[in-house]
Amino acid sequence: MSEKENQNMHWADIMAEKIIREKGDKELYTCASGITPSGTVHIGNFREIITVELVVRALRERGKNVRFIYSWDDYDVFRKVPKNMPDPELLEKYLRYPITLVPDTTGRADNYARGNEVAVEDDLPKVGVFPEYIYQAARYRSNVYAEEIRKALSMRDEIRAILNEFRTEPLADDWWPVAVFSSFTDKDNTKVIAWDGAYGLTYRDLDLDKEETIDIRTTPNTKLPWRVDWPMRWAYEGVDFEPGGKDHLTEGGSYDTAKSVVRLFGAEAPVTMRYDFIRLKGKGGKISSSGGEVADLSDVLEIYPPEIVRYLFVGTRPSAEFAISFDLDVLKIYEDYDNTERIYFGLLNVNDKKREKERRIYELSQVDDRKIPTEPGYQIPFRHLCNYLQIYSGDQEKVLERLSDATESQKERLRVRMSCAWAWLEKYAPEEFCFSLSGPDSLYDASESERAAIRELAGFVSDHLDGSTEKEFSEYIYKTAADNGMENPDFFRLVYMVLIGKEKGPKLAGFLKACGSEKVLEILRRY
RNA sequence: GGGCCGCUAGCUCAGCUGGUAGAGCAGCAGACUCUUAAUCUGCGGGUCAAAGGUUCGAUCCCUUUGCGGCUCACCA
Numbered sequence: 001m002s003e004k005e006n007q008n009m010h011w012a013d014i015m016a017e018k019i020i021r022e023k024g025d026k027e028l029y030t031c032a033s034g035i036t037p038s039g040t041v042h043i044g045n046f047r048e049i050i051t052v053e054l055v056v057r058a059l060r061e062r063g064k065n066v067r068f069i070y071s072w073d074d075y076d077v078f079r080k081v082p083k084n085m086p087d088p089e090l091l092e093k094y095l096r097y098p099i100t101l102v103p104d105t106t107g108r109a110d111n112y113a114r115g116n117e118v119a120v121e122d123d124l125p126k127v128g129v130f131p132e133y134i135y136q137a138a139r140y141r142s143n144v145y146a147e148e149i150r151k152a153l154s155m156r157d158e159i160r161a162i163l164n165e166f167r168t169e170p171l172a173d174d175w176w177p178v179a180v181f182s183s184f185t186d187k188d189n190t191k192v193i194a195w196d197g198a199y200g201l202t203y204r205d206l207d208l209d210k211e212e213t214i215d216i217r218t219t220p221n222t223k224l225p226w227r228v229d230w231p232m233r234w235a236y237e238g239v240d241f242e243p244g245g246k247d248h249l250t251e252g253g254s255y256d257t258a259k260s261v262v263r264l265f266g267a268e269a270p271v272t273m274r275y276d277f278i279r280l281k282g283k284g285g286k287i288s289s290s291g292g293e294v295a296d297l298s299d300v301l302e303i304y305p306p307e308i309v310r311y312l313f314v315g316t317r318p319s320a321e322f323a324i325s326f327d328l329d330v331l332k333i334y335e336d337y338d339n340t341e342r343i344y345f346g347l348l349n350v351n352d353k354k355r356e357k358e359r360r361i362y363e364l365s366q367v368d369d370r371k372i373p374t375e376p377g378y379q380i381p382f383r384h385l386c387n388y389l390q391i392y393s394g395d396q397e398k399v400l401e402r403l404s405d406a407t408e409s410q411k412e413r414l415r416v417r418m419s420c421a422w423a424w425l426e427k428y429a430p431e432e433f434c435f436s437l438s439g440p441d442s443l444y445d446a447s448e449s450e451r452a453a454i455r456e457l458a459g460f461v462s463d464h465l466d467g468s469t470e471k472e473f474s475e476y477i478y479k480t481a482a483d484n485g486m487e488n489p490d491f492f493r494l495v496y497m498v499l500i501g502k503e504k505g506p507k508l509a510g511f512l513k514a515c516g517s518e519k520v521l522e523i524l525r526r527y
Numbered sequence: 528g529g530g531c532c533g534c535u536a537g538c539u540c541a542g543c544u545g546g547u548a549g550a551g552c553a554g555c556a557g558a559c560u561c562u563u564a565a566u567c568u569g570c571g572g573g574u575c576a577a578a579g580g581u582u583c584g585a586u587c588c589c590u591u592u593g594c595g596g597c598u599c600a601c602c603a
Binding site for chain 1: 528529530531532533539540543551552559560561562563564565566596597598599600601602603
């Protein structure tokens with residue numbers, strides 16, 4: 001790989017090569033990601049998942065055998081009731097329980113953690129992400145890690161020394177690298193008292209002031225604290241790559257201590273990369289129900305097709321923060337994607353460097369890398385699609401009839417796009433952007449002279465709309481205004497009032513053509 | 528207190544291993560008697576935060592400073 005080629009490489013490819021370089025030639029590369037499902041798994045968390053997915057794909061394209069694991073840290077403690085969860089009073093009662101023992105007040109699953117998990121697991125396949133899920137609660141509770149916990153206990157002093165390097169308050173002498181959920185209360189308000197040097201651990205339940213000795217091979221109570229748990233899993237799974245947010249990847253952060261702790265477990269830290277957070281733009285407004293402004297993958301998938309969701313992340317360096325837009329920027333995002341697509345299919349000429357870059361972005365944006373489209377999507381700007389949809393009150397099939405020259409594969413993509421467009425129009429589009437054609441019940445109170453003008457326009461529509469271009473037909477519009485002694489602006493206002501009950505609307509001639517003479521006449525002839 | 532990131536046209540940002548910068552939007556001008564961020568065309572010299580340094584040459588490397596943001600030092 002020459003330096004010149006390297007310069008143009010996509011970050012996922014650069015990362016894949018770095019992994020191969022640093023970890024050597026291996027039979028299997030393990031790439032990992034994970035999070036505590038202690039609340040809605042939002043789009044910022046998704047950034048980590050998609051980052052791993054892209055690197056995994058880049059590795060596989062290099063002929064590597066890759067395992068992509070996703071760890072749900074669902075044996076974590078429920079510390080805080082998130083603002084956006086229903087029935088907070090009920091949830092309040094479960095603080096300090098493991099999140100798998102907290103009820104799911106959203107009704108999605110049989111426990112709180114699982115509810116947050118399924119939301120993500122249901123959506124990830126839609127964007128082409130298929131990790132192997134690992135459930136830490138199940139692992140811990142079935143004692144899979146008993147040996148690792150014993151090791152951690154035996155390396156107590158070394159671990160403490162590593163953690164103390166960055167702490168202001170050193171860990172106490174009686175600190176143990178293990179957390180215990182009480183078998184009396186299920187809560188973690190406990191304190192380890194003694195370890196027998198093997199598998200016997202004695203703790204005290206601080207709520208009840210009761211003591212118990214458990215066997216870490218047979219009781220489900222113990223887990224490792226985060227800064228020990230993370231490196232333990234690296235060693236256990238043989239992780240070669242795992243990215244992290246900037247909270248982890250800072251001096252003194254958990255990656256820093258984990259890369260020392262992992263050596264105690266006889267392994268080396270994975271290659272990592274830092275990703276920045278995601279901001280939201282244009283969300284809130286109409287739908288800010290709880291004040292807690294969260295957007296998860298399903299919120300984003302509602303207004304962007306899967307390949308565009310991927311595109312947002314593929315096209316941005318992970319280390320750069322960016323905003324996901326729900327406002328009018330949505331239009332631009334669609335245009336940007338379509339532009340990349342046009343470059344990919346050679347419909348747009350750009351220099352080699354740019355073309356190469358966009359080509360790779362397009363490929364990686366596709367949900368299934370074995371099914372990359374062989375033709376571009378139907379060329380219609382997103383805003384036009386929005387107008388067509390509104391003309392037909394959201395009836396996708398009617399819109400497709402108008403776009404009859406679209407191929408089957410284009411229609412398929414158009415359907416997805418239209419669903420997104422409709423959702424966007426209903427939830428986020430600004431008021432000025434939205435309209436609906438007037439029905440029989442919403443007549444505009446027109447004067448007699450206005451009615452005459454409308455009737456004349458109806459005649460022109462009937463005779464000429466279908467046969468003339470947009471530009472040609474605007475002449476008839478001007479003529480109608482002139483014939484009836486109306487100023488243009490007044491006449492335009494009148495027509496919009498009649499058609500959509502608003503003073504302004506889409507550019508009139510084009511709008512009339514988009515509606516089609518049949519629909520237009522149906523409305524005009526009421527006057 | 529430590530660390531990290533950013534500071535480029537009015538706005539949002541590209542510019543990724545050095546050869547004095549570019550897209551979109553806004554704006555301006557014109558085209559058709561016209562209207563929403565929804566017509567087309569033309570128009571982009573901004574001390575690349577500041578000062579030093581390295582260099583034949585720096586927006587891009589090094590140092591320092593300023594401003595903004597994030598993060599760790601509690602837990603995960």
